Amino acid sequence: GAGVSQSPSNKVTEKGKDVELRCDPISGHTALYWYRQSLGQGLEFLIYFQGNSAPDKSGLPSDRFSAERTGGSVSTLTIQRTQQEDSAVYLCASSLDTGQRTQYFGPGTRLLVL
Amino acid sequence: KQEVTQIPAALSVPEGENLVLNCSFTDSAIYNLQWFRQDPGKGLTSLLLIQSSQREQTSGRLNASLDKSSGRSTLYIAASQPGDSATYLCAVIGGGSEKLVFGKGTKLTVNP
Numbered sequence: 001g002a003g004v005s006q007s008p009s010n011k012v013t014e015k016g017k018d019v020e021l022r023c024d025p026i027s028g029h030t031a032l033y034w035y036r037q038s039l040g041q042g043l044e045f046l047i048y049f050q051g052n053s054a055p056d057k058s059g060l061p062s063d064r065f066s067a068e069r070t071g072g073s074v075s076t077l078t079i080q081r082t083q084q085e086d087s088a089v090y091l092c093a094s095s096l097d098t099g100q101r102t103q104y105f106g107p108g109t110r111l112l113v114l
Numbered sequence: 115k116q117e118v119t120q121i122p123a124a125l126s127v128p129e130g131e132n133l134v135l136n137c138s139f140t141d142s143a144i145y146n147l148q149w150f151r152q153d154p155g156k157g158l159t160s161l162l163l164i165q166s167s168q169r170e171q172t173s174g175r176l177n178a179s180l181d182k183s184s185g186r187s188t189l190y191i192a193a194s195q196p197g198d199s200a201t202y203l204c205a206v207i208g209g210g211s212e213k214l215v216f217g218k219g220t221k222l223t224v225n226p
Contacts, residue, residue: 004157031212043203045213056212091157102148103214105158 002026004106006092012112013082021077021109025094032075033095033103034059034067038088046090049075082113116141116208120217127194128225135189135220137204142185148214149178149189150203158203162189194224 005024013019025032034046036059045059049069060066064083069075079086089110093103117140127133137147146165150158162171162178164187170179177190191198201221205214 033213035214042218043205043214043216045215048212050212059213093158102160102163104160105150107157110155 004092004094004104006090006106006109008109009107010110010112012114014114015084016081018078018080019082019111021079021090021111023075023077023092023094023106025073025075025092026104028096029094029104030072030097031095031101031103032069033093034075034077035091035093036088037091037108043091046077079111082111084113087111087113116144116206116215118204118206118215118217120202120204120220122220123218124221124223126223126225129194129196131194131224132190132192133194133222135191135202135204135222137187137189137217139185139187139206139215141208142182144182144206144208145211147178147180147187147204147206149176149187150205152201152203152219154200161202191222194222196224196226198222198224 007022033048035043037043047057047067051072052069064080067077089108091108093105095101095103119138121136148163149161152158164171164180175192180187201219203219205216
């Protein structure tokens with residue numbers, strides 16, 4: 001496909017369970033970003049990758065959150081021992097390179113923790 | 115710490131009106147500013163990107179201006195249409211950073 005894709009589109013889980021969210025960036029884009037959009041906080045940066053490296057993880061809210069990227073392409077955001085406050089829309093974006101270029105966003109994964 | 119504010123939080127106008135959405139940011143050391151559109155349940159669509167050295171960008175009925183020294187940007191929408199109804203988000207990237215800092219958006223409703 002031409003755009004950023006994310007899966008699943010919706011995820012309902014029970015408190016304490018682990019979840020994995022997937023992002024497929026636009027082909028050829030070397031930079032990949034994760035953001036979280038929640039009702040009270042708006043859109044917040046979580047982490048970004050340049051290739052397979054994550055130079056900035058400053059937005060990850062706790063050590064329950066981790067992300068990896070393999071092959072310079074697909075990225076997975078993992079949330080361990082989910083809490084109700086983790087409920088949000090998780091958005092992934094990619095850009096051709098770093099250097100503050102235009103970021104193109106996927107449709108997001110809507111996570112609900114019961 | 116960079117903070118981005120958007121005013122108003124919501125706006126309702128009749129079809130055909132010209133309108134202005136406002137965005138302000140606290141740290142003027144930005145690299146660029148982007149305006150996005152978000153439809154309910156959807157991701158973000160980039161509308162316009164203004165580099166810090168630019169004063170404005172135009173795309174169709176949209177015009178975005180940037181006054182970096184005063185920390186302000188405006189998005190002007192001409193001849194609004196019901197299809198323009200969405201939430202409009204402003205975001206900036208600061209020097210040396212790769213992360214977008216977003217405002218909380220303006221929810222626009224254009225009534226037929």
